[in-house]
Amino acid sequence: MAKEYPVKIEAHNFNFHYGAKQALFNINLSIPERRVTAFIGPSGCGKSTFLRSMNRMNDLIDGTRVDGHMTIDGVDVYSKDVDVVTLRRRVGMVFQKSIPFPKSIYENITYGLTLNDKVTKTELDHIVESSLRKSALWEEVKDRLHHSAQGLSGGQQQRLCIARAVAINPEILLMDEPCSALDPISTGKVEELITELKDSYTIVLVTHNMQQAGRVSDYTGFFLMGSLIEFDRTRTLFTSPAKKETEDYITGRFG
Amino acid sequence: MILTSSQISTSRRLLGLFAVLIALTAAVAVLGVILGMISSFVANGGTSLSWSFLSEFPRNNNTEGGIWPALAGTTFLVLLMTILGVPIGTATAIYLTEFAKQDSWFARSVRFAVNTLAGVPSIVFGLFGVGFFIQFMGGGIDSWLGTSSFGDGSLLWSSATLAVLTLPVVIVSVEEALRAVPRDLREASLALGATRWQTIIKVVIPNAVTGILTGSILAVGRGAGEVAAILFVGVTYSSEVLPSNVTEKFMHLGYHLFVLSTQSPDVDKTLPLQYATTLVLLGLTFLLNLTAILIRSRLRKR
Numbered sequence: 001m002a003k004e005y006p007v008k009i010e011a012h013n014f015n016f017h018y019g020a021k022q023a024l025f026n027i028n029l030s031i032p033e034r035r036v037t038a039f040i041g042p043s044g045c046g047k048s049t050f051l052r053s054m055n056r057m058n059d060l061i062d063g064t065r066v067d068g069h070m071t072i073d074g075v076d077v078y079s080k081d082v083d084v085v086t087l088r089r090r091v092g093m094v095f096q097k098s099i100p101f102p103k104s105i106y107e108n109i110t111y112g113l114t115l116n117d118k119v120t121k122t123e124l125d126h127i128v129e130s131s132l133r134k135s136a137l138w139e140e141v142k143d144r145l146h147h148s149a150q151g152l153s154g155g156q157q158q159r160l161c162i163a164r165a166v167a168i169n170p171e172i173l174l175m176d177e178p179c180s181a182l183d184p185i186s187t188g189k190v191e192e193l194i195t196e197l198k199d200s201y202t203i204v205l206v207t208h209n210m211q212q213a214g215r216v217s218d219y220t221g222f223f224l225m226g227s228l229i230e231f232d233r234t235r236t237l238f239t240s241p242a243k244k245e246t247e248d249y250i251t252g253r254f255g
Numbered sequence: 256m257i258l259t260s261s262q263i264s265t266s267r268r269l270l271g272l273f274a275v276l277i278a279l280t281a282a283v284a285v286l287g288v289i290l291g292m293i294s295s296f297v298a299n300g301g302t303s304l305s306w307s308f309l310s311e312f313p314r315n316n317n318t319e320g321g322i323w324p325a326l327a328g329t330t331f332l333v334l335l336m337t338i339l340g341v342p343i344g345t346a347t348a349i350y351l352t353e354f355a356k357q358d359s360w361f362a363r364s365v366r367f368a369v370n371t372l373a374g375v376p377s378i379v380f381g382l383f384g385v386g387f388f389i390q391f392m393g394g395g396i397d398s399w400l401g402t403s404s405f406g407d408g409s410l411l412w413s414s415a416t417l418a419v420l421t422l423p424v425v426i427v428s429v430e431e432a433l434r435a436v437p438r439d440l441r442e443a444s445l446a447l448g449a450t451r452w453q454t455i456i457k458v459v460i461p462n463a464v465t466g467i468l469t470g471s472i473l474a475v476g477r478g479a480g481e482v483a484a485i486l487f488v489g490v491t492y493s494s495e496v497l498p499s500n501v502t503e504k505f506m507h508l509g510y511h512l513f514v515l516s517t518q519s520p521d522v523d524k525t526l527p528l529q530y531a532t533t534l535v536l537l538g539l540t541f542l543l544n545l546t547a548i549l550i551r552s553r554l555r556k557r
Contacts, residue, residue, distance in 0.1 A: 055446065060445065062357060086448070088445065088447070093446035095439060097439050099439040101458060111449075112449070115449050116448070
């Protein structure tokens with residue numbers, strides 16, 4: 001699978017436990033570089049857990065445990081010498097709820113940049129503009145960069161969150177149901193954005209919306225009860241799924 | 256379906272009415288007692304309350320003059336208490352919410368200690384202050400530095416005792432404020448490559464600052480009215496000067512009231528002074544609570 005493109009992220013016999021409850025069972029897959037890979041499946045199937053394992057966001061939850069391997073560019077992200085802060089700077093994340101910091105638009109974008117490095121004002125201005133342009137928000141907000149980000153609409157807030165993630169120049173963008181709280185027009189804009197961003201970033205997208213997976217992704221994985229049932233080119237998976245469970249799910253006979 | 260009231264028997268309706276009546280009476284009674292108290296203090300103390308009462312030292316064995324040193328002493332006490340207690344309380348709350356594993360035995364013991372601390376009678380804190388601060392710490396400092404000013408009751412040790420006493424108030428309210436910061440905000444910050452500390456400093460605390468301030472003011476309110484805890488650790492009967500440094504003794508509004516009403520050679524003569532002092536103490540508490548409310552609503556609007 002996904003042999004046509006270089007592999008960016010690879011899971012090998014990956015298991016995940018919340019305390020005594022196992023949430024992911026023996027996941028094996030390779031995610032191609034600079035493509036959009038979508039995960040679909042019913043609620044609680046483990047797709048978000050799998051996504052959050054890639055930048056170790058699950059570390060924040062008490063009592064979680066992993067075994068197996070999750071590698072990015074061949075390096076296991078769970079190995080002891082990996083610095084989780086550096087990892088998260090390389091693997092950006094956009095969440096389901098667009099939650100800007102209660103600061104100005106400008107400060108939201110520069111938040112990640114000013115954490116560790118000294119960056120000059122000119123550089124910051126430049127990155128703010130380019131990140132906002134990349135997330136198709138520049139024209140809408142260029143006159144009110146120093147106003148509170150909470151005055152933006154829901155769709156604008158989510159694009160701001162994408163700009164905020166893009167600003168620290170990651171290699172991978174993880175998106176956890178980024179459109180589930182947005183209206184169709186905003187959803188359309190974000191989807192357009194995803195398609196544009198995939199030239200520069202490896203994008204992994206979790207979505208409840210199968211049409212969305214069909215529209216924006218190149219590869220799709222179907223999760224069910226903590227297992228990866230099927231992973232293939234999106235078109236193949238949606239038109240001629242190999243597994244009966246996949247077919248049942250995408251034709252609506254399930255869940 | 257029949258929806259007329261005849262479905263409910265008369266006795267049950269009467270019982271309901273009766274319950275409402277009792278609840279209402281209780282509420283009115285509480286309000287009445289408070290209003291009665293306040294109006295009695297205002298009526299009896301209002302006449303003695305004047306600028307000179309607030310700004311003069313007491314004279315003639317506390318039977319004449321003003322309460323300036325008590326007012327100033329209470330203010331110093333409360334300020335120093337805040338400086339000593341709020342940072343420690345805030346740090347504890349940060350540890351409990353942000354770092355501790357929620358069900359670890361250490362976090363549980365700290366919580367248990369905090370809850371126990373909140374239920375300890377304040378006179379016990381006073382005794383603790385004598386034993387720990389004055390004798391152990393003060394005595395230790397004195398023998399170490401060769402001084403003699405630390406091993407006795409003082410503004411410093413009173414503030415420290417009150418800081419310990421108000422610690423539970425600070426910890427509980429700051430913890431609540433920190434918990435109210437959405438988890439998503441923390442995750443968003445961490446996902447951008449911030450460390451835990453950076454997340455706490457740049458996102459969590461700025462978003463919890465209302466709660467932290469409110470907690471501090473509530474603690475100050477609690478501390479300002481406390482008398483029993485400072486009885487043995489530095490408060491003084493009467494003073495003709497303000498304390499010039501933290502190792503000196505001080506006067507205090509609440510203790511002054513106790514002195515006026517029980518230790519005075521002529522209690523009847525001091526009655527107007529007692530009422531006026533009470534009025535000032537009440538006013539101070541009211542002002543602090545009002546400030547807390549104003550800060551909260553002001554910050555909530557942002």
